[in-house]
Amino acid sequence: MSSLVQTHSRSLGSLPTVGPIAYGLWRFTDDDVATGRALIETALDAGMNLIDTADVYGFDWGGTGFGQVEEILGRVLAATPGLRDRIVLATKGGIAPPTPYDSSPKYLRAACEASLTRLQTDVIDLFQIHRPDMFTHPADVAITLHALRVEGKIREVGVSNHTPAQVAALQAHLEFPIITNQPEFSAVQLAPLRDGTLDQCMEERITPLAWSPLGGGRLATGDDVAPDLVALLDSLAQREGVDRSHIAIAFVLAHPSAPIAIVGSQNVDRVRSSTAALGVTLDRADVYAIVQASEGVPLP
Ligand code: NAP
16 A cells, blocks of 8 residues: 655755654743753654744743743753754744734844844744734835844744735745745644645645644544544554554645644653654545544545
């Protein structure tokens, strides 16, 4: 049976190639450097060399914690010689609680420079606009990104949670390509299949970074997931000799846009075993069965 699951490394512009599974630090709030180091080294050893964070990670929406995850990561990097060089470091700016979004030139530059300081690094490999600021003209966003790149503070640019039209509007003002878009995409979040996000990625050679490939854990626990979908994933897992969560990751990797799945477990064994997804075979009938079980209706 030929597999749709794309296990090759992904090319991201001028950056070193990255594995098809990335490691995300949204839930990385343990203040202990040794714990953080163990998680990151586990991910790197498993080939997950794109590490995704954001300046807002750690913020508790009660008003504190902004920058906390970057700050912990910065301490891990500073304490571990050679670690920074093994990582393709992705972060995001542009969420400015409680505004909530700000990509104005002054704010975005300050956010990027603050990320560099917290991360204790000279350059961010992939700087992403976390969410679109609908009240900043994309030309102004582009001018800021261009300047940060010329100054050597960022290497490549991506976006997150942008509609295809928002990506196109920013790209129209940028002299270099947007190389990633980061949508939520999983067996319980299929919108990017039909809203143009993944089509645009293929059209423009943008790599999708799929956030919450396990639906934030729901696909692992089965909570709040259609029972037919859980049963199908379980039967595929049994056939493939893996866990249900590995089938869910493999489903994300099976789209022809060659997404990168960003897993977010804080458990070293689960981080390590995520790569079992790369051994999974899913054919066209399997992925369409997942879509139909997720939506609860047959495709026409
Ligand atoms: P996820 O991999 O879908 O979910 C991770 C969660 O699933 C963790 O709480 C984990 O718990 C749980 N889990 C995994 N396997 C499990 C199992 N076998 N049994 C029970 N629970 C299990 O991803 P995510 O953390 O939601 O998001 C991943 C990354 O995507 C984030 O770190 C961030 O980089 C990115 N993200 C981006 C945006 C954006 O707006 N751009 C938004 C959200 C996330 P344990 O820790 O206990 O394993």
